[in-house]
Amino acid sequence: MRFRIYRYRPEEDQKPVFQDYVLAPEALEGAVMLLDALMLLKAQDATLSFRRSCREGVCGSDAMNINGRNGLACITPLKDLREPITLRPLPGMPVIRDLAVDLSGFYRQYRAVRPWLIDEGPEPEIERPQSPVERDRLDGLYECILCACCTTSCPSFWWNPERFLGPAALLQAYRFITDSRDKALGERLDDLEDPYRLYRCHTIMNCTDVCPKGLDPAHAIGAIRTLLARRRL
Numbered sequence: 001m002r003f004r005i006y007r008y009r010p011e012e013d014q015k016p017v018f019q020d021y022v023l024a025p026e027a028l029e030g031a032v033m034l035l036d037a038l039m040l041l042k043a044q045d046a047t048l049s050f051r052r053s054c055r056e057g058v059c060g061s062d063a064m065n066i067n068g069r070n071g072l073a074c075i076t077p078l079k080d081l082r083e084p085i086t087l088r089p090l091p092g093m094p095v096i097r098d099l100a101v102d103l104s105g106f107y108r109q110y111r112a113v114r115p116w117l118i119d120e121g122p123e124p125e126i127e128r129p130q131s132p133v134e135r136d137r138l139d140g141l142y143e144c145i146l147c148a149c150c151t152t153s154c155p156s157f158w159w160n161p162e163r164f165l166g167p168a169a170l171l172q173a174y175r176f177i178t179d180s181r182d183k184a185l186g187e188r189l190d191d192l193e194d195p196y197r198l199y200r201c202h203t204i205m206n207c208t209d210v211c212p213k214g215l216d217p218a219h220a221i222g223a224i225r226t227l228l229a230r231r232r233l
């Protein structure tokens with residue numbers, strides 16, 4: 001199996017290059033997912049850098065651009081990939097080394113939506129109850145693993161990474177807007193009523209298309225727009 005992998009080692013490379021690798025069929029025995037193959041390549045060439053942790057599609061750390069599309073290496077079957085399998089770092093982010101990118105800007109935008117429950121009222125004695133129907137409204141929102149596949153496939157984010165929140169952060173904004181236990185709806189909508197933070201989304205839909213967890217950030221963004229439009233009436 002043939003691979004073309006983006007290499008950039010800042011201490012020795014003036015600019016990035018692609019390096020070709022080959023894994024013989026016998027070496028690939030038992031390898032099912034792309035991450036399995038990457039681990040075999042890493043055993044051959046210890047200088048190859050990428051992140052990974054859970055190998056179950058849960059931690060989000062092995063997000064990368066696989067044959068032109070963002071995804072998680074650990075849940076991408078090798079048999080579905082055409083060769084040479086071309087791997088690049090997530091687009092639009094500063095590259096630290098090879099397939100590892102600097103996600104500080106991504107997390108900054110995530111923090112900006114205050115991804116926690118806000119309720120300044122008195123603390124309940126036991127818990128903050130939620131009906132089954134209210135809880136169900138969080139389905140499709142809370143499962144985000146912050147892999148950044150969506151945000152780094154969004155052209156609006158590439159052009160305005162400082163000012164546009166990006167689909168992952170906006171999905172989380174909507175997750176807390178929707179939560180019946182949160183009491184900061186007005187403030188949250190005020191924060192989003194901005195030509196860049198929310199309205200830079202041009203409904204290109206790349207985000208929803210690539211999400212490895214099957215979530216729909218574009219729908220969440222549309223729902224926030226609807227709430228903002230309604231409160232203007």
Ligand code: SF4
Nearest residue numbers: 154201202204205207
């Ligand atoms: S729908 Fe909006 S957030 Fe999603 S990729 Fe398109 S512009 Fe970006």
Ligand code: SF4
Nearest residue numbers: 144145147148150211
């Ligand atoms: S919405 Fe999907 S693609 Fe975006 S960060 Fe969350 S899990 Fe990853």
Ligand code: FES
Nearest residue numbers: 054055059060074
């Ligand atoms: S290694 Fe955790 S999501 Fe792939």
